[in-house]
Amino acid sequence: MTTSPPLPWTGADPYAAALRTGRGPLFLRRADGWLLPLEVERWCARADQVDRQVLDRCEGAVLDIGCGPGRLVAELAGRGRTVLGIDVSAAAVDHTVRLGGQALRRSVFDPLPGEGRWGTVLLMDGNVGIGGDPRGLLDRTARLLVPGGLLIAETAPVDVDERARVHLTDAHEAVGAPFLWARLGTAALLRYARGWERAGQWAAGGRRFVALRSRKASSSAEPPKSTAVISSQRAG
Secondary structure (H helix, E strand, C coil), rough: CCCCCCCCCCCCCCCHHHHCCCCEEEEEEEEECCCCEHHHHHCCCCCCHHHHHHHCCCCEEEEEEECCCCHHHHHHHHHCCCCCEEEHHHHHHHHHHCEEEEEEECCCCCCCCCCCCCEEEECCCCCCHHHCCCCCCCHHHHHHEEEEEEEEEEECCCCEEEEEEEEEEEEEEEECCCCCEEEEEEHHHHHHHEEEEEEEEEEECEEEEEEEEEECCCCCCCCCCCCCCCCCCCCC
C-alpha cells in the first residue's frame, strides 16, 4: 500500500486564504529564509494563452495533478473534455468545483480513479516538485497513464535541481506546515525521466514545458478502457 507524504496545505493555511481573495503575496520559504514567490493571481484567473496552447496538446482523458484553483480543469471542461483535477487543498478543490470542473481532494500517491487509463497527465505550475522526489513522482505518473500516454510538465525557468523542506508563508507571516518540495529545470527533469520517451520541449511566455510519453503499462494498472472513469466530484 502506498503511503501519502504529509499534506503541504495545512496548519495556518495561508494558501487557502490566498485562494479566497484570489491574490498574494504567497511564498515558498526554505529554512535558510530564501523565498520563492507563487503566482496566485495567475492561478486564480482563467487559463491564459500559454495555458491554452499547452491544453491543445492534451490527448484523451486528462488528469491535472495539483490542480490548484482549477483554471486548467475548467478550461478543458468547457471544451467538452473528460478531465479531473486532484489537489490536497480543500480550498483548491472547492474553487475548481465552483468553476464547473470536477476535482477530488486527493494526493497523487493515494488510490485514484482510472489508474492506468488516463491519456494525459498534467504537472503544471511547478508541480514536478510534489513530494520532493522527482523520480518517485514520475514513476507514479507512469502508472496512471495508458501505455504511450502523455505527461506534460512545467519546469523551472532556470537550470536547477534541488530538494528542500519548505513552508508556505504570506506577507503577514502566517505559516503552513512544512513539506518536502523539489525545483527542477528542464535538464534535471529529463535526467530523472528514465523509461520515458521525449515528446517535446518548448518555452512560451517566460515559462518552460516538457512533454514525455510512457513506454509501457504498469502491471498494477486496472484493465484498460477507452476512457477514464471519474467516480465523483468530491472526496468523501
